[in-house]
Amino acid sequence: MTALQGLQIALQVLRLNPLRSFLTILGIVIGVASVVTVLAIGKGAQLQLEQQIRSIGANVLMITPGAIHQGGVRLKAGTKLTLTEGDVQAIIEQIPEIQVAAGSIAGTAQVIHESKNWNTTINGTTTGHFLVRDWQLSSGRYFSADDEAGAGKVAILGSITARELFQPGENPIGGQIRIMNVPLEVIGVLDRKGPAQDDVAFVPLTTAKLRFLGSASGINRDSVAYVITKVASDGQMAGAQTEIESLLRQRHRIPTDQEDDFKVQDPAAAMEAQQGAVRTVALLLMAIASVSLLVGGISIMNVMIVAVTERTREIGIRRALGGRMRDIRLQFLCEALVLCLIGGAIGIGGGITLSLTIARMAGWITAIDAQAIGLSVAFSAATGLIFGFYPAHQASKLNPIEALKAE
Structure with missing residues (x-):
């Protein structure tokens, strides 16, 4: 079985129970939306600070009353x-x-x-x-x-x-x-x-x-x-x-x-230090948001394990008809991957919408770039592959004869 065939089968299986599929990917949706929003706000804050630094001028010292x-x-x-x-x-x-x-x-x-x-x-x-x-x-x-x-x-x-x-x-x-x-x-x-x-x-x-x-x-x-x-x-x-x-x-x-009774300051240096603090906070928030991806991955792994148990007889029939262990593994991996990619796509759309809404309500600057979108897609795919591997491996190890006997 090729990867393309595996993806086609995965889509057919997921359409059989759309509600369970959506609930399964909810953690991924929330995680990706959070990551996209945090990256957009963090990037916007950095761009705003860079703009302010440039607007001050080069080699400027400011003297204020102390x-x-x-x-x-x-x-x-x-x-x-x-x-x-x-x-x-x-x-x-x-x-x-x-x-x-x-x-x-x-x-x-x-x-x-x-x-x-x-x-x-x-x-x-x-x-x-x-x-x-x-x-x-x-x-x-x-x-x-x-x-x-x-x-x-x-x-x-x-x-x-x-x-x-x-x-x-x-x-x-x-x-x-x-x-x-x-x-x-x-x-x-x-x-x-x-x-x-x-x-x-x-x-x-x-x-x-x-x-x-x-x-x-x-x-x-x-x-x-x-x-x-x-x-x-x-x-x-x-x-x-x-x-x-x-x-x-x-x-x-x-x-x-x-x-x-006065202060002499380098405003550009102060803003650059503030920019470093903004980057640190953005990374911390992204790490917190990534916890949702971990929770979503665990949820997908649990659902896939249950799916393997429910579809034991199907696995036995496929093995009896000539399906190899790697074909079974590929099928379940494709299902986990499709779940995560769909969740990632929904999460990206939700994250863009949320970041624009926050920017409009709070008056902040947000910047959504291809890097943030690519990172979110990569996170989603990695989550599907990592957390889908164990259920897929367990499914491929089932004994065909025992699987056919399953009710």
Whole structure:
């Protein structure tokens, strides 16, 4: 008997009792669906983190306010803005490894254009911000020196903000928008950086402070919420970080026995570490999901053993008509394999549906690739062969004469 004949016979046998066949493969369906869902969500999380790492820019160091002490009490990090525009200028002038740096303040506000409005992040910064992050314009221009020095009423929009405020086909450049009743001219639209990055409107730092985000700067009008810097090369990252820390401690007059009132971080390195954690969690969840495959395999083995007992006389007749031991073994192996492959196919469909549903409800990103589908098919086939071998082997060892006597 050939493998193709074995598969045809297996399909005929399984059609005789469809309910039992479905209940038999239920464990495989659940296991494969779980594996596909976990792989899709895990892959989506990794892609999202990779996108965020790329969107930050290469060789970027971020400086944020740290914890400070006030009246002997250690306040929460970021409670007071301890960084200034003077710090930014000192970093550029005194640390040769730094190519460019930019300070920023940020808040949220309603942006209005004619009859349309959109709530978005308002970021007050300088042109250096876009240079640090390697963020190109799709149209228009960056802030000029006059815009930054004279608190110009201009704005650069992220792609999502531009899409929400302007009609399809309408050119945003030269368009008028309002933020907190302050009229601004749109002078640029940025290329896409990712959904989390593109929902923003940039204005000159001086404009943000003087016209609508000044209160975010605390007591010192020179303050900024954070600073981003671009280091000349990857090999200079550690040295640049140490120099920034030393310079800022000196400028902030921090005693040697006191903590920094700022933090210098490599956001890309932090996200890469987070990416490793995501991979670990995904593997753990996949291992847990694979338990369902094990349970499903055991269920198939038990049902096949029962099937061998029920079909003892059939096996005896086949042996009496010239069927060889390997033919009997192949027949039962094919039945187990077909059960698992059908269960795998149903599980793949269920897993894709479940992952898309979770993504839509939770707002997550999922990514279903051929590798996940191939892995699920391989798991299903392996489960059928492994757990179907013992019943098939037992069936092939039956004595033809004793089998014919079975009732």
